[in-house]
Amino acid sequence: MEMKKKIQEKFKTLYNCEGTFFASAGRINLIGEHTDYNGGYVFPGAIDKGILAEIAVNGTDKIHAYSLDYDEYVEFGLNEEDKPEQSWARYVFGVCRETVKRGGKVEGFDTVFAGDVPLGAGLSSSAALESTFAFALNYLFRNKTDKFELAKIGQATEHNYCGVNCGIMDQFASVFGKKGSLIRLDCKTLEYKYFPFDPKGYRLVLLDSCVKHELASSAYNKRRKSCENVADAIRKNHPEVEFLSDAKRVWLEEVREEVPQEDFLRAEYVIGEVQRVLDVCDALERGDYETVGEMMYQTHFGLSRLYEVSCEELDFLNNVARRCDVTGSRVMGGGFGGCTLNLVKDELYDHFIETAIKEFTGQFGHAPKVYEVHISDGARVLND
């Protein structure tokens, strides 16, 4: 049965009324990896996998929430001490609390919701959940909160109620996402711009290695430190450099002898990546998806060889993509596991997927998961 129907039935059974439907989306990031904390660009878009929630104000001071996917019902109040036990409910609770903290009105409501973003695959199911409710509360209680603030409500929910110290990209993409557009976000100024993404004749598909190597968080901190070291060194010659992303390639060259070789390589990747985002934006304005693809391969190379955050499984998938003449392929997300994102011509798609499954399974003993995605709308109310 269709997700909306299931939600409607459950909602009617539990609450004996009808609510309004709200939705939001997971996201991909086409290019711009490990650039956020360097003050550079990211380039995400919302996808056609997300959360769908039916919600009705109930005239009490309690939230009644049912998660179809967890088959669990939870009730909670709106004060700090009412924090629910269930992790999924903490996202809903956190969004309510963060709205209240910003002076927004929130009263009791009934909800049933479900989703189809794979959990923990790097497509940000949690941001989809947060932005659905942040958007819905703003709409239902007429808070007139601006969209950036809705994204920040989601981010603060992660920080304060879910123990995840994330940046703003996921919630930003989930709130601002628009069908057929990617959004370039400048992580330093928070300025953003939409670019057309409508790759006719190509498909966008993620291959999930289903591995997560332990190294991720210590390596992440080390990479940040390396980037700061190099930015500090460059700043001595160029005081205008606030973040590494402000530096030109030639300025990096000036400090080659001053910084450890490893830090140099990390910085070389970051400075290259910032430029690649700009090149991809130019290419998209021309509708040149071959250049987009080539940049994706360059990013993969940089993440694998210079930034050293790839792993055997992801390099393997990237290699299969090259051999199958896939237009672009790269590891997406922080690295050390997760997915590759692939831009594939229609006619090569089936062959690529079959080959990747067969060869990856042969090598690693399990199949990668396959998620085809389309760039779609972010947080919204459904009026039908």
Ligand code: ADP
């Ligand atoms: P991701 O990378 O997908 O965002 P997270 O670990 O950050 O992974 O978030 C996953 C969590 O978000 C789940 O454990 C659950 O608590 C919540 N969540 C996501 N999607 C759903 C859903 N469809 N139903 C209920 N909770 C969900």
Ligand code: MG
């Ligand atoms: Mg998440």
